[in-house]
Amino acid sequence: xxxxxxxxxxxxxxxxxxxxxxxxxxxxxxxxxxxxxxxxxxxxxxxxxxxxxxxxxxxxxxxxxxxxxxxxxxxxxxxxxxxxxxxxxxxxxxxxxxxxxxxxxxxxxxxxxxxxxxxxxxxxxxxxxxxxxxxxxxxxxxxxxxxxxxxxxxxxx
Ligand SMILES: [Zn+2]
Numbered sequence: 001x002x003x004x005x006x007x008x009x010x011x012x013x014x015x016x017x018x019x020x021x022x023x024x025x026x027x028x029x030x031x032x033x034x035x036x037x038x039x040x041x042x043x044x045x046x047x048x049x050x051x052x053x054x055x056x057x058x059x060x061x062x063x064x065x066x067x068x069x070x071x072x073x074x075x076x077x078x079x080x081x082x083x084x085x086x087x088x089x090x091x092x093x094x095x096x097x098x099x100x101x102x103x104x105x106x107x108x109x110x111x112x113x114x115x116x117x118x119x120x121x122x123x124x125x126x127x128x129x130x131x132x133x134x135x136x137x138x139x140x141x142x143x144x145x146x147x148x149x150x151x152x153x154x155x156x157x
Contacts, residue, residue: 005051005058013049013058078155085148092141099134103127 003013046061106127110120 007056008054010053
């Protein structure tokens with residue numbers, strides 16, 4: 001990494017202990033809102049350099065930069081999984097709608113006073129199957145939503 005003084009552009013920087021080896025707590029890190037993500041350990045210190053030409057101080061912390069990038073990647077991955085669940089939940093809901101429509105259709109057919117007992121029994125049996133299927137689909141949908149919420153909570157943590 002080539003370091004440069006942001007004040008005068010000189011690249012002759014010397015590492016110094018100034019003003020002290022600051023512990024990177026949430027305040028020192030200075031990335032409000034994001035800082036709580038980083039479980040900073042006491043041994044992670046910022047590196048301080050002084051410009052030999054103008055005396056300007058520069059602060060670097062490659063470890064923290066790495067942590068920030070890792071955290072970003074992790075969040076992007078979780079977000080992708082959440083989006084994936086959106087698709088699955090939407091598919092499941094479409095299936096649910098479809099089965100509900102089939103059940104409604106059967107109910108309508110059962111209202112017809114001209115159907116035979118046999119037809120009626122067949123329809124009722126079909127209706128029972130669809131009801132079971134609907135129950136399973138709804139449970140599946142709930143489970144997907146639950147899993148998605150767990151991921152959302154992870155992102156908010
Ligand atoms: Zn300088």
